[in-house]
Amino acid sequence: MATKELILTNVTKRFGGLVAVDDLSFNVQEGQIYGIIGPNGAGKTTVFNCITGIHPCEKGSIKWLGEEIRLLSPHQVAARGIVRTFQTIRLFGQMSVAENIMSGRHIKSSQGWWHGICPTPFSRADEHKNWDKVGELLDFFNLSEFAVNPVGSLSYGIQRRVEMARAMATEPSLMILDEPAAGLNDNETLGLIETIYKIREKGITILLIEHDMDLVMEVTEYLTVINFGKKIAEGTPGEIQAHPAVIEAYLGSDDDDDF
Amino acid sequence: MIKKLQPIAYPLFFLAMMSMPAFLDPRWLAVATTFIIFTIVALSTDIVLGKGGMFNMGQALFFGLGAYTSAILNAKFGWPLLATLPAAILIPALFGVLLAGPIVHLRGDYLLVTLIGFNIVFIQVLQNNLGGLTGGPNGIFGLDVISLPGMTDSPQLGAFYTALIALLITLLVMFNLDKSKAGRALHYLREDELAASSIGINTRVYKIFAFALGAGIAGMAGTIYANQYSAVSPEAFDFVQSVLFFSIVIVGGSSVPGIFLGVFVMFVLPEIFREFATWRYFIFGFAMIFTMILRPRGIWPATFGKIPRRLIKEGNNGN
Numbered sequence: 045m046a047t048k049e050l051i052l053t054n055v056t057k058r059f060g061g062l063v064a065v066d067d068l069s070f071n072v073q074e075g076q077i078y079g080i081i082g083p084n085g086a087g088k089t090t091v092f093n094c095i096t097g098i099h100p101c102e103k104g105s106i107k108w109l110g111e112e113i114r115l116l117s118p119h120q121v122a123a124r125g126i127v128r129t130f131q132t133i134r135l136f137g138q139m140s141v142a143e144n145i146m147s148g149r150h151i152k153s154s155q156g157w158w159h160g161i162c163p164t165p166f167s168r169a170d171e172h173k174n175w176d177k178v179g180e181l182l183d184f185f186n187l188s189e190f191a192v193n194p195v196g197s198l199s200y201g202i203q204r205r206v207e208m209a210r211a212m213a214t215e216p217s218l219m220i221l222d223e224p225a226a227g228l229n230d231n232e233t234l235g236l237i238e239t240i241y242k243i244r245e246k247g248i249t250i251l252l253i254e255h256d257m258d259l260v261m262e263v264t265e266y267l268t269v270i271n272f273g274k275k276i277a278e279g280t281p282g283e284i285q286a287h288p289a290v291i292e293a294y295l296g297s298d299d300d301d302d303f
Numbered sequence: 304m305i306k307k308l309q310p311i312a313y314p315l316f317f318l319a320m321m322s323m324p325a326f327l328d329p330r331w332l333a334v335a336t337t338f339i340i341f342t343i344v345a346l347s348t349d350i351v352l353g354k355g356g357m358f359n360m361g362q363a364l365f366f367g368l369g370a371y372t373s374a375i376l377n378a379k380f381g382w383p384l385l386a387t388l389p390a391a392i393l394i395p396a397l398f399g400v401l402l403a404g405p406i407v408h409l410r411g412d413y414l415l416v417t418l419i420g421f422n423i424v425f426i427q428v429l430q431n432n433l434g435g436l437t438g439g440p441n442g443i444f445g446l447d448v449i450s451l452p453g454m455t456d457s458p459q460l461g462a463f464y465t466a467l468i469a470l471l472i473t474l475l476v477m478f479n480l481d482k483s484k485a486g487r488a489l490h491y492l493r494e495d496e497l498a499a500s501s502i503g504i505n506t507r508v509y510k511i512f513a514f515a516l517g518a519g520i521a522g523m524a525g526t527i528y529a530n531q532y533s534a535v536s537p538e539a540f541d542f543v544q545s546v547l548f549f550s551i552v553i554v555g556g557s558s559v560p561g562i563f564l565g566v567f568v569m570f571v572l573p574e575i576f577r578e579f580a581t582w583r584y585f586i587f588g589f590a591m592i593f594t595m596i597l598r599p600r601g602i603w604p605a606t607f608g609k610i611p612r613r614l615i616k617e618g619n620n621g622n
């Protein structure tokens with residue numbers, strides 16, 4: 045049970061009369077790059093919101109490391125090593141890149157609230173250690189030159205990297221990326237693919253939603269396709285491309301893929 | 304330029320403040336003392352409103368709670384005023400936790416109205432002489448004063464320097480807060496609460512922490528206020544005072560220099576233009592309006608990017 049596996053069983057999420065996620069089950073194994081695809085409005089982001097505790101699901105079970113995490117709040121989920129990025133980038137806009145990444149160190153820092161009133165040599169050492177870690181991440185994501193810039197003033201592609209760096213700072217076991225390539229140009233997308241591989245090399249499992257089919261087919265090892273909240277297929281990218289239900293779901297919505 | 308001045312600006316400021324009594328007549332010394340006390344309360348409001356982004360329009364409640372704690376313990380139980388200080392910090396802080404606990408999840412405007420409500424209830428309690436302790440509408444007077452060594456013959460001077468010491472303590476706390484996990488957590492949850500909780504920040508805990516810390520500091524200012532006037536009365540802690548502290552933070556901006564400017568503009572300037580009677584408030588209202596239009600984040604807003612120098616590499620296109 046101690047394997048770092050995320051198991052969703054019969055997860056159902058309703059918003060009023062709308063069934064956003066319908067009886068969805070899938071397993072993400074340790075070290076995998078797992079993709080979830082589906083047409084717009086298929087309920088992909090809602091699945092992520094269920095996993096990360098933003099919108100807890102009513103039915104089913106979400107197990108992580110053998111523990112039921114369905115009803116945990118977002119910060120508790122993050123404390124268990126699951127961290128996410130957002131489709132619409134959510135950074136701390138007025139603050140610098142380094143401070144944004146430092147926010148990911150929050151759960152790894154051992155300072156108590158009282159150190160905010162009266163620092164001790166221990167808390168100063170802890171600060172120093174965490175800033176060093178931020179320095180490493182700035183290098184890892186090639187963000188050093190922007191360290192003091194307010195993130196709000198940076199380009200979309202760089203903001204995406206900052207968001208991933210912030211997620212990495214929490215030293216997660218599972219990283220959930222919600223449309224990481226949205227709004228990126230071709231060059232930036234290539235950089236993103238490289239970054240995803242680099243993150244996986246660190247032993248982090250990746251679960252991602254993406255509209256860019258080239259990217260999905262290249263980086264993911266296993267896929268679940270959902271439509272109207274229901275799973276319609278799962279398999280390796282090769283199997284999925286040949287799957288009749290998938291072809292049908294995407295027919296007429298071809299333009300979704302080109303973003 | 305400003306950056307270069309920063310390390311010496313605060314010592315210079317304190318030296319200037321310490322020499323103030325030599326130039327001021329008793330009336331202006333009293334204004335200066337109240338200026339310092341209001342600055343402390345405004346700084347405590349800034350922790351909740353400026354850093355945490357929670358619309359706190361009830362800070363006068365905690366200010367008054369500290370003042371009344373000191374006054375009651377001194378007048379009714381005979382504690383020396385200085386000995387009441389820990390209680391005047393801890394009781395408001397405790398109330399900060401108790402009052403904020405059930406309401407911090409409320410969004411901006413709802414939270415604001417709730418806090419106004421708390422403030423009004425508090426004033427009613429004071430005016431109705433709860434348990435015969437609060438002295439009703441007249442308050443409590445004839446309190447002892449904190450005697451600083453060498454200033455026993457001039458209570459006014461003593462009050463001024465006591466306030467200055469309290470300000471120094473408050474500023475130290477503010478600087479410590481900015482360089483700590485807890486202080487940053489407040490900035491993060493103000494900027495984007497969902498993102499903050501998604502990376503593991505327990506936003507509820509830190510919001511309550513902000514209220515408790517703000518309340519504790521305001522409580523300390525309450526003791527200093529009771530010490531200055533050797534009396535407390537309900538109207539000094541009215542909800543209108545909360546509006547003043549709120550406006551100071553908004554107009555001044557969420558930074559220490561901003562708060563000083565805010566208190567100066569909102570409290571000292573009206574005193575200077577006293578001879579213009581009610582006209583001063585006319586000008587003062589327009590000053591507020593124009594500040595908000597021209598500088599929506601305040602006269603001197605918070606600045607970020609204060610990161611350890613070793614993280615700033617060559618070729619940095621920042622400053």
